[in-house]
Amino acid sequence: MKLRNLSLRTRIFIAMILLVLFASIIIASVSIFQYNEETRDYHEQRLERKERAIQRHLNNVIKETSYPVATEKVNLIFKDELNKIADIHSLQINLYDLEGSLLKSSRAILAQDTLQQCLSAEIINGISNTASHRYVDIHEENGETYQSSYTYLTDNKFKPIAILNLPYLERDDFLARELGEFLMRLGYAYLLVLIIAIGIALLLSKYITKSLQAISDKINETRLEKRNEKIMINDMSEEIFTLVSSYNSMIDELEESAVKLATSEREQAWREMAKQVAHEIKNPLTPMRLTVQNFQRKFDPNDPNVTTKVNEYSKTLIQQIDTMSSIASAFSTFAKMPAQQNENLNVVEIVKLALDIFNEDYIVFTYEKENIIAKFDRTQLIRVVTNLVKNAIQAIAKTDSPQIIVHVSELNGNVIISVADNGSGVSEENKNKVFEPKFTTKSSGMGLGLAMVKNIVETYNGTISFESEKDNGTVFKVVFPKA
Structure with missing residues (x-):
């Protein structure tokens, strides 16, 4: 169904519901985006905190070592301390020389085959070419996100002696669970808001269109032939x-x-x-x-x-x-307007009685069933039938094989009387004048017959119409309610 075919009330209701749904989607999207941003910031800041703490710990070891502080002595300096520091901070620690070769790792020796034995030129250049001498590599592996920070490990005089690498796995289980719970609560809240919005939308759309509906009803009831009431509405915009x-x-x-x-x-x-x-x-x-x-x-x-x-x-x-x-x-x-008589008549018998005054043998009377009861004035009904039949007789005056068929039936609570002839028919230019008073195509007569029939039928809330083809005949049809 096209939107323009919907009522104003329905369109207002749909617009308000769509507005609530659209706002809900926007808020949910912003919430998820904000969660992702906070998660990324959380992991970046946590890695930075871990990095600073481990560097302080490593610097303390350098200060207390008896070995010369040099790149080639890194293995000896952190021979026993690296694993302890890694356990304390629950984070893997890798040390590379300034050329990018692996010196020592807190991981087990058997697992070091899986380590990156030599750093890429991109990482080395990233450390040396930045003011903070720090480089962070982010990559995904087996569906999980890893951050690896690379920074210089310096001696007591702030001279780089090694490259410190901290691989960090972003574990979002807790945060994802929090987000799921938040979205569930948000969904319940949106459902409640949607139910309330539907109720408010119904009431508001009804209130907005109430005045318009009243105006529409009055306009539909407006008639030229009767006195029309003015619209009186309080509290109007x-x-x-x-x-x-x-x-x-x-x-x-x-x-x-x-x-x-x-x-x-x-x-x-x-x-x-x-x-x-x-x-x-x-x-x-x-x-x-x-x-x-x-x-x-x-x-x-x-x-x-x-x-x-x-x-x-x-x-x-x-x-x-x-x-x-x-x-x-x-x-x-x-x-003289015909007076309405609430007389129950068998229309079939009255029409048959009206046809008895005609002697023409080409008049055929048929009916749907023998008893079709309706409220009508007997005299006026006879007048309707006789005028239509007279009109048909005059129309077939010059026809070689004249025939007039009068038929009575009922449909949807209405009585239908049709009078069909095979006469000359009504010309196109005269079709709009048939029911006008004093209109006639005959040399004699006053042209009041069909106008009188129309007057009678409309008095009983009925209608009269006709279909005609030139030289093929005419069918007049009278329809009026049974009660």
Whole structure:
């Protein structure tokens, strides 16, 4: 999962835990580095202390010897004393002449074959070319680290008579054990800190994002068609306060815009409705006017057929008056919102009842099962079905082999009614206008049928949609909840 897909609260939590882990790793690394530095300093200082003590001891032997103090007499001077000094200080002592050849060692004679019998030029030069006349060689052997110090052994007048070598093995058992115990304690402490950090991170991330979550919830609930509540949060940070103030200002502007939009839409709807009503009423008024004018011009009281002509004129006027009445009824029905009736209906039976008024033999009714119960108004459901079927019949008027399939099913607690035809279909330019009031592609009619169906379905929290292909037919689908 990508980090950018995580919530802010999760990212804050992860960041805090990673920060604690990173700090723990840094502290542990610094501790181990410090231990290694202290260990190296400890061994260097211990070797220096041993070296100074042995040199003092050797100098005392030189002061008390009866032999001439010279390089060739070193074996005799330290014949019995070298091993004693080595035992006292628990350290091996090797003496070389100034050319680097081994003179005497505290190690057993049988083991001297393993000693370095002659010093390298690097060691000799290192001793002679430094101000302290001291050289330390560090090397590893069999996995263990050795330090060997080389320095001059001088006579009473500080003249070098030999090279003193002290091999020193770095034994870290005790220090390594101390480090292991320290790291174990540190690990327990880090584990406790990590547990505490997880708890604090959860609480802190929740606290930080609490205000943002409240704002997010309010924004998700914001709707243009309803009154939106402002956000009221106490103890806000400056950034959150700015965000909340901006949201509350937006709500005020949104309500003002919604009022203006609603007013504008109502005015526009009334203008459109007025134009449509005027247009529909003018259609029957024109033949009525012509009929009356013709009656005035041709009326003759002495005409023997005067009664027949009066009846014809009256019949024409009555037909046009009935047309105007149907127009008024249609607009009244469209304007009236259907009332929701909590009536349990078997949708299959109601749809079958609605289809009984049609005599077309190409209408096929199918259903998933015989009983599909839902809460709906019986009259409104019949109106939905009849309008969709009428629309389908008009769409297949010019089709050679017409067919209309009405199907009822249920899915996920919803009732689905589909009406499919194999008619001419809906063109691309008209697809966005299908559910608009007064839109029609027929020469007669007011274009209120599908708009009325949409109005009814949405009143019951349902939806209506369609799929259409030019010259291949159209499928209208109505979906509404069962309860």
